[in-house]
Amino acid sequence: MPTFLDFERPIAELQGxxxxxxxxSGGVGAGGVDIEPEVRRLQAKSDKLLRDTFARLTPWQKTQVARHPERPHFKDYVAGLFDEFVPLAGDRGFADxxxxxxxxxxxxxxxVMVLGNEKGADTASRLRHNFGMGKPEGYRKAVRLMQLADRFGLPVLTLVDTSGAFPGIQAEERGQAEAIARSTQAALALGVPMVAAVVGEGGSGGAVALAAGNRVLMFEHAVYSVISPEGCASILWRTADKAPEAAEAMKVTAQELKTLGVIDTIVAEPLGGAHRDPAGAIANLGDALAAAMVDLGGQPAERLRLGRREKFLAMGRS
Structure with missing residues (x-):
C-alpha cells in the first residue's frame, strides 16, 4: 500500500x-459467505473517489503529492530510461x-548527458544525498558536465527535484549564489539541445540552475516556484500555517505555469500520482523527453542559444 496523504484519508479507509x-481466506468470509462482490463494490468506490480527488487537487495538495517520499527519484529514472550510464563525480575544485x-x-x-537531483529513498540515503539540496560543488559539477556535453555535441537532459539549494552557512561560505548563477549561465550558453523536466519539486534558484533549457517539461502533479509555500507564508504572514494560501497565490502548479509560459509541456501522471505507478510515470516522461529532443533536433548551436534567450525573456510579458 502507498503512503496516504492527509487529504487521501477517505481513500485510505476504503482501501483498508x-x-x-x-x-x-479464498475470498470467503465467516460462515462461507462470498465476499468478492463486496470487494469489487468497494474497489469501484475507491477508484472513483481517487479519480475525483485527483481531478480537483488544490495547489497545496499538489505540493504534498510532489513531495511524496515514494515518488520516483533520479536513480529510478536513470534505471528506467537510460542505458550505459557512466556517473561522473566531483567539481575538480572542492568535493563531490x-x-x-x-x-x-x-x-x-x-x-546524452543526464543530470538531476537525487533526494534519497530512506533515512540513510536522504542524509547522504542531503535531501536533494545541492551545495556549491554540486552546481559546479553541473557546469563541468554541461560544458563537457557541449564539447562532445551531446544533448543535455536534466531531472529537477529539489526544495532548493542547500542554505547552510558552509554553502554560503563556498559561494552558493555564484555557483547557482554560473550553472544557470552555463545552461543558457549551451550549443546543444537541453531539455529539463521538473519531476517533483522545483524550488527556487536551485531548480532554475538545472532547468534553463530549450524545453521545460513538468509532471502533472509537480510544483515549481521561487520559494516554498511555507517560506512565502513565513515572510508574508509570519507563520508557515498559511502555506496553503501561499501556494494558491504563487501559481505553483504545472497547469498554471503552462498558461504563464514558464513551462512548455505537462507530462501526465498515472492516476493517483507517480508514486502509485512509478513505471508508468517513468515511461510517460521518457516519451515526453524523446518528443522534445526530436523537436530540437538539427538546430544549429546559435539557434538553440537564441531560442533559450527568447524563451526566458518572454516570461512575464503581457
Whole structure:
C-alpha cells in the first residue's frame, strides 16, 4: 500500500476495508459467505473517489503529492530510461556533491548527458544525498558536465527535484549564489539541445540552475516556484500555517505555469500520482523527453542559444 496523504484519508479507509476483506481466506468470509462482490463494490468506490480527488487537487495538495517520499527519484529514472550510464563525480575544485548526480548515458540509442537531483529513498540515503539540496560543488559539477556535453555535441537532459539549494552557512561560505548563477549561465550558453523536466519539486534558484533549457517539461502533479509555500507564508504572514494560501497565490502548479509560459509541456501522471505507478510515470516522461529532443533536433548551436534567450525573456510579458 502507498503512503496516504492527509487529504487521501477517505481513500485510505476504503482501501483498508478492502484489504481486510481480501485477507479472508479464498475470498470467503465467516460462515462461507462470498465476499468478492463486496470487494469489487468497494474497489469501484475507491477508484472513483481517487479519480475525483485527483481531478480537483488544490495547489497545496499538489505540493504534498510532489513531495511524496515514494515518488520516483533520479536513480529510478536513470534505471528506467537510460542505458550505459557512466556517473561522473566531483567539481575538480572542492568535493563531490551527492545531491546532484550526472553522467554520460544512452537514451533510446542516442548518447546524452543526464543530470538531476537525487533526494534519497530512506533515512540513510536522504542524509547522504542531503535531501536533494545541492551545495556549491554540486552546481559546479553541473557546469563541468554541461560544458563537457557541449564539447562532445551531446544533448543535455536534466531531472529537477529539489526544495532548493542547500542554505547552510558552509554553502554560503563556498559561494552558493555564484555557483547557482554560473550553472544557470552555463545552461543558457549551451550549443546543444537541453531539455529539463521538473519531476517533483522545483524550488527556487536551485531548480532554475538545472532547468534553463530549450524545453521545460513538468509532471502533472509537480510544483515549481521561487520559494516554498511555507517560506512565502513565513515572510508574508509570519507563520508557515498559511502555506496553503501561499501556494494558491504563487501559481505553483504545472497547469498554471503552462498558461504563464514558464513551462512548455505537462507530462501526465498515472492516476493517483507517480508514486502509485512509478513505471508508468517513468515511461510517460521518457516519451515526453524523446518528443522534445526530436523537436530540437538539427538546430544549429546559435539557434538553440537564441531560442533559450527568447524563451526566458518572454516570461512575464503581457
Amino acid at each position: 476495508r478492502i484489504d481486510e476483506l481480501r485477507d479472508s 556533491d551527492q545531491a546532484i548526480q550526472g553522467g554520460f548515458a544512452r537514451f533510446r540509442g542516442r548518447r
